[in-house]
Amino acid sequence: MKVAFFSPLPPAKSGIADYSAALLSELRKLAEVTAFSGKPVRFDPSQYDISVYQIGNNGYHDFCYEAALEYPGVAVIHEANLHHLVADLTIKRGDWDAYMREVEFNGGDMAFAQRVRALEVGPDYEGIPMLRRVLSRSKGAIVHSECVRGELRKSGFNGPIARIPHGAWIPSADRNAYRSRLGVDLSAPLIGIFGFLKPYKRIAESLRAFRRLVRVDPRAKMILVGEPHPDFPLHSLIQSLGLEAHARVLGFTPIHDFTGYLAACDIVLNLRYPTVGENSGTLMRALGLGKAVLVSDVGSFCEYPDEI
Template sequence: MGRLRRRIAELMRVAYYSPMAPSRSGIADYSALLLPALREHVDVVVAEQGRRAPAADVALYHIGNDPDAHGWIVDALEKRPGVVVLHEYVLHHLIAGITIGRGNGRGYLDAMERELGVAGRLLGLGVLDNLLPLLWETQPERFPLSGVVLDRARGLIVHSAYVGERAREAGYTGRIWPIPHPAWPMPEIETATDVAGDPLIGCFGFLNMNKRIPQLLEAFAAFRRSRPGARLLLAGAAGERFDVGRRLERLGLTEGVERLDYVPEERMWALMAACDVLVNLRYPTMGETSGSVIRAMSLGKPLIVSDVGAFSELPDDAVLKVPVDEHEVPVLEAALGFAAEHGVVLGAAARGH
């Protein structure tokens, strides 16, 4: 078997399309983790934006929802179908960026029509004529627009059953390979000493409404009434229309919350190691598997997630799951307290998974 694998590696060449460092992309971090392991099995050549497509036996395309990071990869996929690693099921922002963002309104209408027929085209016209709000900002989960990518995929690699099921529901009939998201090997970490709290609660990644930051802030404000020494660390760039500072002022949290912008990989590990509890909420979900969740579990930290999508597939004994309903804020407040009190047990279960 070992000889056969070596022979396959000698024969097969893979063109690898992905954002790469120094791109501020979670998928760039993912590729930095995956590539060394992949190269042990096949010959890999990394495609570069703006350069000629490399000659290869198969092309592997990593697709996420950011048009700046993935637009050029979709362009390459349209020219040469291949295997797609679908990191997120909802791709509305991506498709809008490579159609409307490039002055190609007709391309956006075609994508909407493929999704919903004539009704989709009419909705798209409403967006183009400024009669409707931008759907990729207000209701992306209702109109995923992933069909543009699925139509060109010769096979799909997914990191959750949720994404695979959504692809089948959308009519995809090709091969689907469910493969667990890789876990980072534990680096040598010097725990950050410039952040502290009793307890210190951390939330990492791009901050927007989908990350349930308003609900987290409300729950933390209530939690802090009984634990005045608690602090919340929010680390990550914020969406353009998401004013974190104003929300902190309204809730009286300016002294209880520390805001950091984008942090590089090494710094992120150090900050996460300093936290007593980590929170990664999501709704609506775009079908993503969170790298921050994988890191938190690798560190053996108690973790709180939303009970939706791929997050629901995590073991019940390894994470605390908060339902997204009218009780979300009080349940989240209780989860913060439980995680702070039982961190050792929860963290050990997370690391074991």
């Protein structure tokens, strides 16, 4: 079987890029796979048995989304909301007419959308998932959770949906070496937050709770490993809480170091609210390392067995 595989790949600062890189090495044992990590100069779908598109809710997936519309195939929907991606493809390109068409196609409030266009309010990112367009052009869909499957059905998709659980890893990493790199004593409590650092990961709430821990055990440390969202004042928040000596923002790291910092932690915080059903590669890696992980009891996280 010949497969055309569209996805961002490393060094793109995307969890799905890392996921796809790991998946490709296994998928190529079963099929002849051509990977496209950007818009191809030429693409002939007749040369492939199937095209697979990794669709996530950010601009790294713009070429995947556009190709999925032009050359229908199987869409892997990683989360049940694509509004930020659609906004990148329309508003950020100055094409307000296209954005308004997408709002209408997805059953959104056009009066509110006119206010968005007039820059009176921001887009209704949470209220309009923007799933219908890509689903209307898809022969089938793959999801990682029942949560996302349900949202696809709510959006009116009647095609076949396969639920394939997110892949898991049992990585190896030197906990002590990464603790030494951080300057953290082996016996000191170390807590980590990983991935794109956005408010919905409950970072502010976690930092406030961590401050209480520091009062009990001044040796406690926290690392935040990932790129901070540009609109989230993370550094000033840490400063305002008086945690400069205890919490460090390490920024984006290659996956090898990302895994090493996971291994260094005693506890990993993987909280979400709100959620759009996304699964977490960080969670899979942390569990593979035998780490204690705190998750929110929402969305796809409700589907994990209680005993793990």
